[in-house]
Amino acid sequence: MGIDKEKGLLTDADELRRQAEERLLLKAEERHSSWSEEAPPRLIHELEVQRVELEIQNAEFRQTRDGLETALEKYTDLYDFAPVGYLTLDRRGTIAAVNLTGAGLLGKERSRLIGRRFGLFVEETERLAFSNFLDTVFASRGKEVCEISLASEKDNQLYVQIEAMADASGKECRIALIDINERRRAEDALTEKRRELEELNISLEARIARAVDELRQKDQMLVLQDRLAVMGEMINNIAHQWRQPLNTLGLLIQQLPLFYGSPEFSREFLEKNTTQVMQLVQHMSRTIDSFRNFFRSDKQAVTFDVNRVIAQTVLLIEKSFADQQIGIVLQAEGDPMVSGYPNEYAQVLLNILMNARDALVAHKVADARICVHSFAKGDTAIVTITDYAGGIANEIMDRIFEPYFTTKGPDKGTGIGLFMSKTIIEKNMGGRLTVRNTGSGAEFRIEV
Numbered sequence: 001m002g003i004d005k006e007k008g009l010l011t012d013a014d015e016l017r018r019q020a021e022e023r024l025l026l027k028a029e030e031r032h033s034s035w036s037e038e039a040p041p042r043l044i045h046e047l048e049v050q051r052v053e054l055e056i057q058n059a060e061f062r063q064t065r066d067g068l069e070t071a072l073e074k075y076t077d078l079y080d081f082a083p084v085g086y087l088t089l090d091r092r093g094t095i096a097a098v099n100l101t102g103a104g105l106l107g108k109e110r111s112r113l114i115g116r117r118f119g120l121f122v123e124e125t126e127r128l129a130f131s132n133f134l135d136t137v138f139a140s141r142g143k144e145v146c147e148i149s150l151a152s153e154k155d156n157q158l159y160v161q162i163e164a165m166a167d168a169s170g171k172e173c174r175i176a177l178i179d180i181n182e183r184r185r186a187e188d189a190l191t192e193k194r195r196e197l198e199e200l201n202i203s204l205e206a207r208i209a210r211a212v213d214e215l216r217q218k219d220q221m222l223v224l225q226d227r228l229a230v231m232g233e234m235i236n237n238i239a240h241q242w243r244q245p246l247n248t249l250g251l252l253i254q255q256l257p258l259f260y261g262s263p264e265f266s267r268e269f270l271e272k273n274t275t276q277v278m279q280l281v282q283h284m285s286r287t288i289d290s291f292r293n294f295f296r297s298d299k300q301a302v303t304f305d306v307n308r309v310i311a312q313t314v315l316l317i318e319k320s321f322a323d324q325q326i327g328i329v330l331q332a333e334g335d336p337m338v339s340g341y342p343n344e345y346a347q348v349l350l351n352i353l354m355n356a357r358d359a360l361v362a363h364k365v366a367d368a369r370i371c372v373h374s375f376a377k378g379d380t381a382i383v384t385i386t387d388y389a390g391g392i393a394n395e396i397m398d399r400i401f402e403p404y405f406t407t408k409g410p411d412k413g414t415g416i417g418l419f420m421s422k423t424i425i426e427k428n429m430g431g432r433l434t435v436r437n438t439g440s441g442a443e444f445r446i447e448v
Contacts (some may be wrong), residue, residue: 019056046206085160085177093118093134096172100288105160105177123157125148135165137173147180159184245280250278301429304342305330305410306374306381314350314372315417326357327369336374336381338448340429345448346423348433352444355418359389359442383446 065227079086085102087095095113103110122130126148135145143165150158232443252273259265314328321328338345341442353370360368371386392400403419425433431448 001015019052085179087118087177088172089118089134089175090133090172091138093131102177105158105179107152110133122151123151133162134164135172137175138166138170141166141170167259197318203391223272227253242284245284249277249280252280298360301340303337303339304345305382306345309346310349310372310374310383312347313353317350317353321357321370324357325359326360328353329369329371331371331373333375334375336376336383338381338429341424344424344428348424348446349383351417351421353444355390356385356387356442356444359387363389364388365389380447384443385446386438386443387441389441391440392435392442397435397437401433 020217050078080355082099082101085105086097086099088097088104090096095116095118098106098110098113100110101111104114108121114222119127119130130146130148133144137144143163145163146163147161150160159180161178161180164173165179166173203295255273256270259269309331310332312365314330318328349372353372356370360370367386367389371384373384373386374381396405401418401422405419425446425448427429429448430448433447436443436445
């Protein structure tokens with residue numbers, strides 16, 4: 001007799017014998033011998049020892065059984081009430097065991113599931129896929145994962161994730177059913193939101209494209225308006241340039257019929273008047289050429305004399321400025337040269353000069369004047385244009401070069417003249433256009 005030592009359930013034979021001998025010694029004094037004189041004392045003693053050994057073994061067996069029953073109860077609780085459905089399937093997919101959670105997912109009592117094919121609870125359109133999945137599980141002997149929808153008597157579908165692995169014998173597999181309905185609903189909601197966002201993006205792109213197109217059209221209209229305003233200024237300047245020559249021309253022409261027939265009317269008189277008339281006509285023609293060249297776009301960059309461009313620009317406006325009692329003072333130091341677009345540079349000068357004129361007129365400055373100072377600093381040609389109109393308010397100083405910003409009325413300015421000027425100098429010619437307040441006015445500084 002004795003207990004298997006490898007199983008670790010009972011003590012070894014020697015220990016069991018020792019315990020039995022101790023118990024017999026304790027009971028020897030209390031026990032009255034009823035043995036027959038013929039019975040061998042040694043045999044009786046051996047039987048008593050074996051009886052005590054059996055009592056000890058029975059006690060240990062009961063203790064082991066109680067421990068196993070307690071562990072079984074714990075395992076059963078963990079298995080039955082786990083938050084995940086557990087099932088055991090054979091190779092045919094027949095349910096051999098299932099916990100309470102699994103039975104709840106399948107919508108049947110546990111007793112009615114044993115012996116039934118799991119595939120019957122799979123959505124009909126996915127049964128073939130599940131059958132192939134089960135074959136893969138038994139073939140691979142590793143953990144396999146898939147997602148299926150279970151057949152439901154209700155309208156709502158139940159999506160589950162299956163994790164399965166065959167046992168060591170290869171006759172059964174253990175599978176875990178995980179309810180992924182919430183995740184699938186979240187994924188579906190996310191997909192729907194993504195679709196809505198894509199539609200919204202498409203709609204926004206179309207709306208942005210329309211808005212950009214509208215803004216581009218408005219920009220083009222404003223640029224055209226600004227150009228028309230500049231052309232209006234130029235026409236006004238032409239009128240100022242032509243007024244005096246036209247008056248003189250009219251007087252010369254009127255002299256001809258007055259002196260005709262008189263002794264003073266000679267060939268010499270006629271040739272003199274004709275010469276003066278032609279000089280005036282040529283002067284007016286040159287004026288037209290100057291204005292026409294001013295608006296001509298430069299095709300490519302060239303090196304030009306800054307002072308010459310300043311003089312040509314001032315020549316176009318000095319008459320109209322003089323009529324408004326505004327003087328222009330030129331201070332040229334050296335011969336600064338610039339590589340770029342002379343007509344665009346002239347337009348920048350014109351924009352700044354007209355802004356200076358408007359500031360002087362708005363503030364009704366007595367002895368109004370504008371100082372244009374040109375000089376070179378190293379390889380940089382610098383031109384400063386300073387008015388004496390009191391300067392620019394600090395709160396709008398940072399917005400002077402913003403597009404569409406203007407302190408004039410809507411009928412007097414578009415707010416893009418200075419913005420275009422800064423763009424021409426900094427982007428087209430690689431220079432800088434800045435503004436600051438001096439003690440008596442605003443100073444624009446062009447560096448190229």
